[in-house]
Amino acid sequence: MPRPSDGPGDRTDSIRLATAAMGARFEMVLPLTGWRPEDLRAVGEDAVALIEGLHRRWSRFDRASLVSAIVRDAGQRVRVDSETYRLLTLAETARERSGGAFAAAYGEDGRGVAMELTPGAVRLPQSASLDVGGIAKGVALDLAAERLQDEGVERAFLHGGASSAAAIGLGPGDAPWRVRLAGFGVDGAPEPDVELKDACLSVSMVHPAERGAAHVIDRRTGLIGRVDGAAACVGRLGGAGLADARATALAIGAGWKDTEEDHEIAWTTWTVGVTSDAAPGSAEPARETAR
Amino acid sequence: MTDQDGSESAMSRRGFIAQSAGALTAVAIAPTLVRAGLTSAEPLRVGIAGVGRRGRALIAELQTFDEVTLVAIADSDARRLTSAKRRAPDAQAFESAEAMIDSGGLDAVFVATPTHLHRAPVERALSAALHVYCEAPIAHTREDARAIARAARASDKVVQAGFLARSNPVYELARTFYRSDAVRDPATLRAQHHAKTSWRTPARDPARDKALNWRLDPEVSLGLAGEWGGHQFDVFHWYLGQYPERVRGGGAVRLHEDGRTTPDTVWCQMDFPGGVPMLWDGTLANSYGQRYEVLHGTNAAIKLGWSHGWMFKEADAPTQGWEVYANRQQFHRDEGITLIADATQLASQGKLQDGVGLPHDSLWYGIESFLRAILEGSTPSCTPDEGFRATSVAIAAADAVRTGETIDITPEMLKV
Numbered sequence: 001m002p003r004p005s006d007g008p009g010d011r012t013d014s015i016r017l018a019t020a021a022m023g024a025r026f027e028m029v030l031p032l033t034g035w036r037p038e039d040l041r042a043v044g045e046d047a048v049a050l051i052e053g054l055h056r057r058w059s060r061f062d063r064a065s066l067v068s069a070i071v072r073d074a075g076q077r078v079r080v081d082s083e084t085y086r087l088l089t090l091a092e093t094a095r096e097r098s099g100g101a102f103a104a105a106y107g108e109d110g111r112g113v114a115m116e117l118t119p120g121a122v123r124l125p126q127s128a129s130l131d132v133g134g135i136a137k138g139v140a141l142d143l144a145a146e147r148l149q150d151e152g153v154e155r156a157f158l159h160g161g162a163s164s165a166a167a168i169g170l171g172p173g174d175a176p177w178r179v180r181l182a183g184f185g186v187d188g189a190p191e192p193d194v195e196l197k198d199a200c201l202s203v204s205m206v207h208p209a210e211r212g213a214a215h216v217i218d219r220r221t222g223l224i225g226r227v228d229g230a231a232a233c234v235g236r237l238g239g240a241g242l243a244d245a246r247a248t249a250l251a252i253g254a255g256w257k258d259t260e261e262d263h264e265i266a267w268t269t270w271t272v273g274v275t276s277d278a279a280p281g282s283a284e285p286a287r288e289t290a291r
Numbered sequence: 292m293t294d295q296d297g298s299e300s301a302m303s304r305r306g307f308i309a310q311s312a313g314a315l316t317a318v319a320i321a322p323t324l325v326r327a328g329l330t331s332a333e334p335l336r337v338g339i340a341g342v343g344r345r346g347r348a349l350i351a352e353l354q355t356f357d358e359v360t361l362v363a364i365a366d367s368d369a370r371r372l373t374s375a376k377r378r379a380p381d382a383q384a385f386e387s388a389e390a391m392i393d394s395g396g397l398d399a400v401f402v403a404t405p406t407h408l409h410r411a412p413v414e415r416a417l418s419a420a421l422h423v424y425c426e427a428p429i430a431h432t433r434e435d436a437r438a439i440a441r442a443a444r445a446s447d448k449v450v451q452a453g454f455l456a457r458s459n460p461v462y463e464l465a466r467t468f469y470r471s472d473a474v475r476d477p478a479t480l481r482a483q484h485h486a487k488t489s490w491r492t493p494a495r496d497p498a499r500d501k502a503l504n505w506r507l508d509p510e511v512s513l514g515l516a517g518e519w520g521g522h523q524f525d526v527f528h529w530y531l532g533q534y535p536e537r538v539r540g541g542g543a544v545r546l547h548e549d550g551r552t553t554p555d556t557v558w559c560q561m562d563f564p565g566g567v568p569m570l571w572d573g574t575l576a577n578s579y580g581q582r583y584e585v586l587h588g589t590n591a592a593i594k595l596g597w598s599h600g601w602m603f604k605e606a607d608a609p610t611q612g613w614e615v616y617a618n619r620q621q622f623h624r625d626e627g628i629t630l631i632a633d634a635t636q637l638a639s640q641g642k643l644q645d646g647v648g649l650p651h652d653s654l655w656y657g658i659e660s661f662l663r664a665i666l667e668g669s670t671p672s673c674t675p676d677e678g679f680r681a682t683s684v685a686i687a688a689a690d691a692v693r694t695g696e697t698i699d700i701t702p703e704m705l706k707v
Contacts, residue, residue: 036495037549038550039491039495041489041491042489042492042493045488046344049344053348053351056652057351062648063649063650064598064649064650064651069650078355079354079356079357080354081351081354082350082379083351083378120354146377150370150373150374151370151495152495
């Protein structure tokens with residue numbers, strides 16, 4: 001009879017868990033070092049449950065989500081839980097640092113708008129919409145990593161949709177977790193490998209097949225950003241949400257105003273094929289799709 | 292027909308039909324998701340006893356209510372308390388529910404400790420003249436459950452048991468259909484709760500493991516039948532206005548062979564009055580179908596999936612006027628009518644699809660019912676007496692699974 005630790009997603013040296021959330025597949029690898037399999041699985045399941053709970057609160061396609069409630073009550077003050085408040089605060093930070101290229105809240109013309117945040121509450125401008133998809137996966141990974149560390153996990157790798165990742169401690173062979181940046185090879189050079197230890201990673205790129213239905217929208221214009229290339233950001237663990245926003249801003253050629261926090265996060269960035277600064281956006285209006 | 296729920300006995304089913312049949316179209320309109328805002332001069336000061344996974348869910352939902360300030364949290368596990376404190380930084384942290392209650396400054400307490408540890412904080416909170424929301428099942432023994440219900444009766448404070456179907460608008464709406472002639476006579480009842488998970492709580496050292504993994508401890512746990520099934524059995528109690536007369540059950544460890552003796556896969560069969568059978572199964576080995584209840588009647592079946600509900604009509608069932616508005620969904624070879632609150636209004640606006648599903652988590656509605664009872668004097672969606680009876684049935688189901696014997700559910704077992 002199969003055992004949980006011998007399931008199709010497991011190896012003998014690690015627990016592997018996965019769930020579908022936020023339009024992506026989240027996976028986590030938890031090396032067994034010093035743990036009983038059942039204990040480590042329970043820790044991982046707790047983190048998975050956290051991600052699934054955040055998905056229910058943050059999905060704009062779910063009528064029961066808190067994000068849907070905020071949009072429904074646009075113009076009014078809406079109380080939110082602490083994790084959603086953290087998400088929205090980060091969204092406002094990213095809007096400011098990206099010069100408005102990234103914005104979770106936007107008006108009917110697709111241009112970004114500011115949210116009014118007071119402790120534990122948010123007010124969206126009348127008729128505005130809210131899409132936290134650009135940073136939700138990263139923030140969910142930040143929170144899940146915190147949850148794992150709360151329970152004493154010292155080694156883990158988590159990713160959401162293969163575009164946002166968080167690495168706790170070292171990986172197999174006592175070496176940093178190694179991630180290949182697919183699509184970041186330039187002029188025939190090999191695609192770079194990134195080594196992650198207590199670090200986060202976010203990649204923003206648009207596959208050619210997705211152009212015209214892209215998720216990267218320049219909120220300065222409300223149009224699809226000119227995304228000819230891609231951007232990746234690596235920083236300190238806990239910065240995955242911010243990394244998501246930063247990578248998005250860089251991928252569409254927008255700038256990023258570094259602050260003391262950015263210096264502490266110690267960003268390393270890669271960009272490929274980003275051709276212009278402060279790109280005005282394509283002439284094609286943004287079409288958003290459920291992802 | 293034996294009706295052991297006093298709150299339901301005043302109106303027979305046929306009497307209900309007689310009163311409501313002439314206004315069936317209105318039935319589709321009456322239950323509303325757009326509820327009037329609560330009125331509160333000052334936010335209620337609330338505390339949460341127990342901040343495990345359920346307690347954390349309570350924190351998240353409570354933080355969305357203007358009428359509430361979460362001022363205190365309590366848990367005997369330091370790691371949990373630290374984790375919860377991060378989510379509720381303004382709340383004062385206590386190492387025990389008793390210390391939290393004794394510190395004063397609270398209007399209400401949410402008791403989300405392990406089921407076998409509900410009684411002490413509930414009794415202490417009521418002694419301190421606090422309103423109490425008690426997670427369900429309300430206790431692991433009939434003695435404790437009865438003590439809680441009796442303490443609630445002796446108090447003038449609001450006490451609500453956390454059987455959430457009773458506050459869920461989809462379930463309220465579906466119940467109006469069930470209690471009308473739309474479903475007709477019940478033939479069979481069926482429910483399941485499937486989730487692929489270990490049901491463990493993270494705990495590395497033996498002492499923490501014993502305390503936190505109480506669900507896997509046969510000495511104190513009601514197992515899947517009690518902890519999960521109890522909520523779903525209560526749907527049938529509420530809809531039928533009746534309680535089962537006997538229960539059989541069984542279970543085994545099918546997947547999680549980690550030393551546990553509490554089955555990870557269980558089944559129960561209950562006999563409701565009139566010989567209506569109820570079949571339920573729960574498993575931690577497979578997630579297909581997740582969680583739902585189905586009531587099969589001679590005119591239609593109603594399927595309830597917490598945030599959604601559907602009615603599947605028999606071809607020979609009479610057509611109702613409101614059906615022209617209905618939103619329909621195909622399930623393989625069956626077509627379900629989506630049960631939507633405010634359906635007529637939404638249809639007139641061409642927004643019927645917008646009404647599918649709930650705008651809040653079901654826990655939110657349970658909290659709202661509790662707050663409304665405190666602030667406006669309404670009856671809580673699940674009273675302590677109802678909570679006791681539902682818990683008593685859950686205990687009987689757990690006993691049936693554990694012993695493999697048929698357990699008779701006597702009137703005495705349902706008496707507070």
